[in-house]
Amino acid sequence: xxxxxxxxxxxxxxxxGPPAWLPLAAVGTTLLLWASAFVAIRHLGExxxxxxxxLGRLLVGAVALAxxxxxxxxxxxxxxxxxxxxxxxxxxxxxxxxxxxxxxQRVDAGTAAMLIQVSPVLIAVLAAIFLSERFTLQLVVGxxxxxxxxxxxxxSSSPDGDRDLLGxxxxxxxxxxxxxxxxxxxxxxxxxxxxxxxxxxxxxxAVACLPFAGSLVSELGEAPASSAWWLVYLGxxxxxxxxxxxxxxxxxxxxxxxxxxTYLVPPITVVMSLVLLDEVPPALAYPGGLLAxxxxxxxxxxxxxxxxxxxxxxxxx
Numbered sequence: 001x002x003x004x005x006x007x008x009x010x011x012x013x014x015x016x017g018p019p020a021w022l023p024l025a026a027v028g029t030t031l032l033l034w035a036s037a038f039v040a041i042r043h044l045g046e047x048x049x050x051x052x053x054x055l056g057r058l059l060v061g062a063v064a065l066a067x068x069x070x071x072x073x074x075x076x077x078x079x080x081x082x083x084x085x086x087x088x089x090x091x092x093x094x095x096x097x098x099x100x101x102x103x104x105q106r107v108d109a110g111t112a113a114m115l116i117q118v119s120p121v122l123i124a125v126l127a128a129i130f131l132s133e134r135f136t137l138q139l140v141v142g143x144x145x146x147x148x149x150x151x152x153x154x155x156s157s158s159p160d161g162d163r164d165l166l167g168x169x170x171x172x173x174x175x176x177x178x179x180x181x182x183x184x185x186x187x188x189x190x191x192x193x194x195x196x197x198x199x200x201x202x203x204x205x206a207v208a209c210l211p212f213a214g215s216l217v218s219e220l221g222e223a224p225a226s227s228a229w230w231l232v233y234l235g236x237x238x239x240x241x242x243x244x245x246x247x248x249x250x251x252x253x254x255x256x257x258x259x260x261x262t263y264l265v266p267p268i269t270v271v272m273s274l275v276l277l278d279e280v281p282p283a284l285a286y287p288g289g290l291l292a293x294x295x296x297x298x299x300x301x302x303x304x305x306x307x308x309x310x311x312x313x314x315x316x317x
Contacts, residue, residue, distance in 0.1 A: 022252075023251075023252040024249075026245040026248045027245070027246070027261050029242065030242045030245045030249065031265055033238045033242035035113065035268035036237070036272060037238035037242075038104070038113045039273050039276055039277060040230050040233060041053070041109070041112075042104050042109040042112075042273070043230060043276070044231065044234075045101075047224070048216075048219050048223065048227070049101075049105075049215065050101035050102035050105065051098055052216035052219050052220075053097075054098045054205075054212065055209040055210065055212045055213060056216050056231045056234075057097065057234040057239055058097070058209055059235065060232050060235020061202045061206075061234075061235040061236065061239030061240045062199065062206045064235060064236045065199035065240045066199055066203075068195060068244075069195050069196050072196070075193065084185070084188045085188070085200045085201050085204060088181045088188075089202070089203070090204060091180055092182075092185075092201065093202050093208075094204075094208040095173070096178050097209075099170045099171070099174040100112065100170070100174040103166075103167045103168070103171040106166055106167025107167035107168060107171065108277075109270075109272075109273040109279065110285070111153060111168075111281040111285045112171050113266040114149075114153060114266045114288065114289035115150060115153060115168060115292075116171060116174060116178065116265070117265070117266055118146045118149075118292055118295075118296075120179075120263065120299070121142055121295055121299045122176060123179045123182055124139055124299050125179075130183055138298050141295075141299070142295045142298035144295070145298055145299075146299070148292075148295070149293070150168065150172060152287060152288030153168060153285045153288035153289065153292075154168045155284060155288075156281070185201075185250060189250050189251045194244055194247030194251055195247070195248075197247055198243045198247050202239065202243065263296055266293075
């Protein structure tokens, strides 16, 4: 994209930039598909353990992405870019998926989606450290509120408390590696195609999960055909399509602003979970999730001046 001038007000839409609605449409697509992923993962928990489910999803995703990425040319990342891709692949596509899959063996889909929403606060903290975004008192207060919400969600555990607390911890781990990966990916998609970055990182994640190959073959042999098709769905839609649309949106939005949009995932997930799984979070999880979202809102409050500066940086990306 063409950088905006350093003097005068920022231009709302660069001449060679995409239509204003396109990044928003990409974000909306991502949110719907990621919400469906929480429900699908929960549904597949009876047929697949965490590692094999991650590997199967990533293998399908990598193949689907290759079909779209390779006709557009073979990317040639620099050594530095390769390091970032490997970090993203191992963390976001490897650790994140295994931790989330295992976490959803212990907590319901809606609760898991709520817990992942501490990530915007973590993204804001990391953005302040590594991307020169503002580090404010509101950010500190928001971080405290968000993790108070996490603690309240943890207290909503059922009588089998140890398993639920472990599930909460795994979901928070997933949120943490997601935040780190987004910060690493932000400068990467400024110089590389979002599609190529997503394909390479997904492939790296699949390679990292190859130790689960034997278990995947065994569990696929015992799973019903419907579960195998749900696994294919996870690989194509919430992985190949959703991660690509998210990477595209990241090219045109700031890391912190984009991270905040994901707070829409929990309510979508709760509705989908109720309709498809007849399952809802424990009662105490709702105020915990709301408190976490209040923490996100407080952390991301910025002055008019800082929002204008953020817009200028975004348009110049």
